[in-house]
């Protein structure tokens with residue numbers, strides 16, 4: 503059965519001390535849950551986060567990674583650096599990386615390849631902008647992002663892929679997709695995977711929703727049959743809110 507996952511993308515928030523404090527709070531208060539819990543602090547805090555969460559059911563992920571193995575890429579972080587820090591999960595393709603750092607589908611395809619070649623799990627983000635939804639182009643945009651960034655991988659690679667549909671207009675805006683809009687897009691995505699890869703892979707792939715998920719809307723969104731959890735931004739920065747969202751997984 504495909505996994506239920508609630509992941510917190512902390513973005514450029516929380517220094518080392520704040521990371522420790524938030525993790526202490528999360529660890530002390532984690533409820534019994536069938537969900538896999540993931541947190542993605544900044545690079546600087548990863549080793550501390552890995553040490554702190556050792557022996558708990560919290561998985562630590564990175565928010566990004568360079569596509570090259572090593573070399574003259576000042577300021578970047580490689581897959582082996584993550585692995586050496588015992589970080590085995592990476593978020594790729596977040597809309598903020600696409601919008602502010604020029605990450606294209608073609609570049610993301612390379613990052614995906616490097617991650618999978620080294621055995622990392624990839625949380626692959628994608629989603630349309632407001633104008634795409636308003637013009638009715640949202641399914642086309644999402645399909646292109648998936649076909650150009652991800653669908654080239656070998657069938658075996660899908661075991662290590664989690665999808666995160668994050669409509670850009672719902673990120674940090676307080677305006678969430680309705681549960682029906684989320685379900686409609688998730689069903690579309692699952693159908694695409696079924697046709698492009700296989701029905702079995704489509705059935706087994708977790709598809710998370712992201713964009714203004716809060717304690718008061720999580721359960722309804724997660725209750726939809728093709729929504730397997732969430733990628734949480736703002737509400738992941740407060741332990742009580744994040745754990746309430748985790749509790750939205752039934």
Ligand code: 13P
Pocket residue numbers: 511596668672673674675676712713714715733734735736737
């Ligand atoms: P918000 O939950 O703050 O809308 O952010 C969603 C997100 O971008 C998670 O990656």
